[in-house]
Amino acid sequence: MNLLEFRGVGKSFGGLRASDDISFAVRPNEIVGLIGPNGAGKTTLFAMASGFLRPTDGQIWFDGRRIDGRDTAHICAAGLVRTFQIVKPFGDMTVLENAMIGAFLRHPRRDDAESAAAAVLRRVGLGGREQQIARTLTLSGRKRLEVAKALATGPRLLLLDEVMAGLTTVETGEMVDLVLSLRRDGVAVLVIEHNMKAIMRMSDRIVVVHHGCKIAEGEPNAVANDPQVVAAYLGEAHA
Known part of the structure; x- marks a missing residue:
């Protein structure tokens, strides 16, 4: 199928x-x-x-x-979820908060969304940067965050x-x-x-x-x- x-x-x-x-x-x-x-x-x-x-x-x-x-x-x-050519994270939010936005789709409780988002960040190589402000990431980091935001929705x-x-x-x-x-x-x-x-x-x-x-x-x-x-x-x- x-x-x-x-x-x-x-x-x-x-x-x-x-x-x-x-x-x-x-x-x-x-x-x-x-x-x-x-x-x-x-x-x-x-x-x-x-x-x-x-x-x-x-x-x-x-x-x-x-x-x-x-x-x-x-x-x-x-x-089904997509990423975009031009990455635009929520710049003044943390890396974790960015990923949590997607995670709330499947995890309505904040604690659950935070745990799911943190797991996704580790998955894409952003573990340890959860509290970093998103706009300070390198291009590579922003690309990974774009993928993380999408993956956090559970596609x-x-x-x-x-x-x-x-x-x-x-x-x-x-x-x-x-x-x-x-x-x-x-x-x-x-x-x-x-x-x-x-x-x-x-x-x-x-x-x-x-x-x-x-x-x-x-x-x-x-x-x-x-x-x-x-x-x-x-x-x-x-x-």
């Missing part, structure tokens, strides 16, 4: 067609990479799946239920939007290891990433979009050698 399904999904903004007849799925405990040039429509797909945008046409299903058009709170409570599927952008080689490797480890917690991942080495290492399958259309889908090695992908994405990135 698929966990998340895009079924012929399209999105238009006036005369601009951002997504056109996109269909693919993510299975439980699977890591799927979503790649394509800037402006290909990747983040638009995330926005539709998570309830920030309503598709113009097509359907989106999660855990056997149709979710397109549902509000973000409903979708998050169902177990079954995590949509990661360029969580490795701007990180060093070592930091990127650590983030890849973190994403790969999420399987142990029963979390599936759909990840947008421009770092090809990272996306190839962590993905079970890769979906490629270009000009709002899906042009390839398959195992990493097969996708990397697809002529359409080389022309539309890989070739452009290495020009």
Whole structure:
């Protein structure tokens, strides 16, 4: 059974067609990479799946239920949550307080939310920084906090939007290891990433979009050698 399904999904903004007849799925405990040039429509797909945008046409299903058009709170409570390209923690709050905001979804009592948030922070490598003010974190720390805030909601599927952008080689490797480890917690991942080495290492399958259309889908090695992908994405990135 698929966990998340895009079924012929399209999105238009006036005369601009951002997504056109996109269909693919993510299975439980699977890591799927979503790649394509800037402006290909990747983040638009995330926005539709998570309830920030309503598709113009097509359907989106999660855990056997149709979710397109549902509000973000409903979708998050169902177990699907996203991160954002530009990380914006609640800067004047502590790292722990940031994570607790997500934890309150499953843990209404403050003590329980605090314990759950602290566990998630340890999980992402922020243990010991619970009382640090969020705006003082490095970029790597803010990226980890963004993941922690999402994980604290107790998701079954995590949509990661360029969580490795701007990180060093070592930091990127650590983030890849973190994403790969999420399987142990029963979390599936759909990840947008421009770092090809990272996306190839962590993905079970890769979906490629270009000009709002899906042009390839398959195992990493097969996708990397697809002529359409080389022309539309890989070739452009290495020009």
